[in-house]
Amino acid sequence: MDAKPVFSLTNRWLVGSVCGTLAVAATAAAIGFVLLPSVQGGPQFRGIWNAICSAAGVSRHWAENESIVYPADGAVSAVTITPQTLAHDDPEAVRRGEVLAARCAACHNASQAVAPLLAGQDAAFVYKQLSDFQSGARTNVIMTQMVKGLSERDMRDLAHYFASSGHLTGGVATEVVPPIVVRGNPTKNVVSCAVCHGGIDHKAGAPFLQGLSASYLGAQLHAFAAGQRHNDSGEQMRNIARNLTETEIKDAAAYYSGFTDSEGRISQP
Secondary structure: OOOOOOOOOOOHHHHHHHHHHHHHHHHHHHHHHHHHHHOOOOHHHOOHHHHHHHHOOOOOOOOOOOOOOOOOOOOOOOOOOOOOOOOOOOHHHHHHHHHHHHHOOOOOOOOOOOOOOOOOOOHHHHHHHHHHHHHOOOOOHHHHHHOOOOOHHHHHHHHHHHHHOOOOOOOEEOOOOOHHHHOOEHHHOEOOHHHHHOOOOEOOOOOOOOOOOHHHHHHHHHHHHHOOOOOOHHHHHHHHHHOOOHHHHHHHHHHHHOEEOOOOOEOOO
């Protein structure tokens, strides 16, 4: 008797196994891309299409009635940061930067809660932000005016100076490390803060966050989420911020602002 061909619709074992595999795949996709994201709160999960996009990590304007503001001119950062950017000490640049930084101290000091403390900050980050303010990729009424007259060397000198003028990353946290900082939120494709901003690893050009004020950090995360700040490479911070809950934003801001120096003082209010 002739054997039936394996790859045939008359082979019930083949048909059954293919149908079973497709059913398992469809069920897994429905759970992972629709059911689990849909039970999350927030406008980015509203509706099946939004839930699928969020689970897949796709950036989109989640809902028409959300107050997400995108820049009209679409200006983005033109600065490319690598691990080698301003990685080497330059004593001459530090001395020149110290002179230029005299006018920065009024806002960027430890007593300010609305401007970031820059002493000990990553040099590549400082340089990139100054360049972005100058190009319009990042906007601020005060900073846009402050950087107008700066040359390329001036911005690099300031970056070298601030990076060498303190120990922003030192100290001890007074708060328990929240999950969003140490683990992120895998269900929403949000990596931990510590992977890029120090603690676990540090991404080139990413700011160190220890000791920065809670009000400043919270304001920046909200600005990224709303699209009002848009100088992040590849929309990385915008995609992350849009997927953070208000509790996660407050927890991360409170944790980073709660670092103390060696004498037990809060690094910044």
